[in-house]
Amino acid sequence: MASSTQAQKLVYLVTGGCGFLGEHVVRMLLQREPQLQELRIFDLHLGPWLEELKTGPVQVTAIQGDVTQAHEVTAAVAGAHVVIHIAGLVDVFGRASPKTIHEVNVQGTQNVIEACVQTGTQFLVYTSSMEVVGPNIKGHPFYRGNEDTPYEAVHKHPYPRSKALAERLVLEANGRKVHGGLPLVTCALRPTGIYGEGHQIMKDIYYQGLRLGGRLFRVIPTSVEHGRVYVGNVAWMHVLVARELKQRAALMGGQVYFCYDKSPYKSYMDFNMEFLGPCGLRLVGTRPLLPYWLLVLLATLNALLQWLLRPLLLYAPLLNPYTLAMANTTFTVSTNKAQRHFGYEPLFSWEDSRTRTIHWVQALEGSA
Numbered sequence: 614m615a616s617s618t619q620a621q622k623l624v625y626l627v628t629g630g631c632g633f634l635g636e637h638v639v640r641m642l643l644q645r646e647p648q649l650q651e652l653r654i655f656d657l658h659l660g661p662w663l664e665e666l667k668t669g670p671v672q673v674t675a676i677q678g679d680v681t682q683a684h685e686v687t688a689a690v691a692g693a694h695v696v697i698h699i700a701g702l703v704d705v706f707g708r709a710s711p712k713t714i715h716e717v718n719v720q721g722t723q724n725v726i727e728a729c730v731q732t733g734t735q736f737l738v739y740t741s742s743m744e745v746v747g748p749n750i751k752g753h754p755f756y757r758g759n760e761d762t763p764y765e766a767v768h769k770h771p772y773p774r775s776k777a778l779a780e781r782l783v784l785e786a787n788g789r790k791v792h793g794g795l796p797l798v799t800c801a802l803r804p805t806g807i808y809g810e811g812h813q814i815m816k817d818i819y820y821q822g823l824r825l826g827g828r829l830f831r832v833i834p835t836s837v838e839h840g841r842v843y844v845g846n847v848a849w850m851h852v853l854v855a856r857e858l859k860q861r862a863a864l865m866g867g868q869v870y871f872c873y874d875k876s877p878y879k880s881y882m883d884f885n886m887e888f889l890g891p892c893g894l895r896l897v898g899t900r901p902l903l904p905y906w907l908l909v910l911l912a913t914l915n916a917l918l919q920w921l922l923r924p925l926l927l928y929a930p931l932l933n934p935y936t937l938a939m940a941n942t943t944f945t946v947s948t949n950k951a952q953r954h955f956g957y958e959p960l961f962s963w964e965d966s967r968t969r970t971i972h973w974v975q976a977l978e979g980s981a
């Protein structure tokens with residue numbers, strides 16, 4: 614395979630390229646990566662929108678495949694210069710089993726690493742998550758933290774545990790010799806809660822509000838702040854990291870970067886209201902309408918019901934002990950590491966991000 618210094622035209626592979634973040638990364642690469650010759654999009658489920666991309670100057674190759682199948686991953690990676698590994702099972706609601714989450718997120722990532730090593734692909738960018746740090750189950754706040762802030766990361770839930778294990782695999786693989794003798798260069802991006810066009814949870818909460826007569830009810834105090842980042846800026850960070858990793862391997866290899874932008878620090882629901890408010894929803898209550906102990910009880914009941922009903926049906930409501938703990942724990946980042954290491958500045962201002970997200974909600978079917 615040609616090295617990046619010889620080749621002006623590059624082959625990128627994006628795993629999970631048809632998901633919420635993946636689609637934004639794919640579109641951003643096509644718009645803003647001039648060195649791109651071929652873009653391979655690997656996903657379990659290919660989206661019909663891929664067809665419209667195939668008429669442009671860059672060769673777009675859609676590959677239906679499963680990251681848990683090593684041979685499928687190796688075939689897709691062979692000949693790629695850069696792999697952006699986004700595919701993952703994002704489940705904090707108990708829809709998938711812990712085993713499946715581990716297989717996709719950990720074994721899938723191991724397969725991607727081994728495929729790079731076997732085929733001689735030198736650059737690997739991994740989409741990790743803020744969840745590899747926290748919030749932890751003890752409810753310790755992480756307030757305006759950065760990549761070096763000490764924090765007691767305790768992972769009991771299968772999703773954050775899997776992301777933490779996978780991130781470690783990626784970072785430990787930095788420096789391994791790939792086929793041909795060159796070193797593998799890896800790094801991991803840790804988005805906080807991503808929002809923007811295509812965000813399924815935002816959509817679910819919006820429809821829930823419509824069903825409740827245009828109202829949502831406050832259950833978490835405004836004082837609990839939650840880190841959020843616009844999907845367009847997360848995509849932009851991926852494009853930049855993938856580009857700069859080739860030039861600044863010594864500095865960036867083996868590093869982690871939080872994904873951040875200028876989105877305001879707010880509670881999860883107050884933040885969502887920035888978009889849902891202009892779309893006709895109202896958040897009832899300036900303080901939580903239910904005492905916290907009652908929420909804990911309801912969340913525990915939901916978990917019990919999920920377990921009891923599992924043989925019959927999948928009961929997976931938004932509220933469970935884990936999501937309650939997440940929503941009720943301050944976790945915000947304040948860092949400029951990405952700016953210092955590879956010149957990242959958010960591409961979209963907060964105003965742009967907000968407007969784009971509002972337009973997307975307004976265009977949803979059944980919108981008020």
Ligand SMILES: NC(=O)C1=CN([C@@H]2O[C@H](COP(=O)(O)OP(=O)(O)OC[C@H]3O[C@@H](n4cnc5c(N)ncnc54)[C@H](O)[C@@H]3O)[C@@H](O)[C@H]2O)C=CC1
Binds near residue numbers: 632741
């Ligand atoms: N949504 C969020 O707020 C955050 C997400 N992340 C990470 O970003 C990545 C993308 O997340 P989203 O776009 O939100 O999720 P998503 O569910 O919309 O996208 C994940 C994509 O991976 C694909 N996929 C799942 N299992 C696969 C398999 N076995 N083989 C091949 N493809 C498979 C899915 O089909 C989907 O297209 C994930 O790795 C997630 O852990 C990190 C931080 C925050």
Ligand SMILES: C[C@H](CCCC(C)(C)O)[C@H]1CC[C@H]2[C@@H]3[C@H](O)CC4=CC(=O)CC[C@]4(C)[C@H]3CC[C@]12C
Binds near residue numbers: 940
């Ligand atoms: C669903 C939660 C909000 C509803 C809580 C309720 C029922 C009490 O009102 C969401 C609160 C925090 C979210 C998570 C957070 O943004 C971090 C994440 C990172 C990821 O890598 C994946 C998604 C998520 C776990 C995200 C999921 C929804 C929340 C738990």
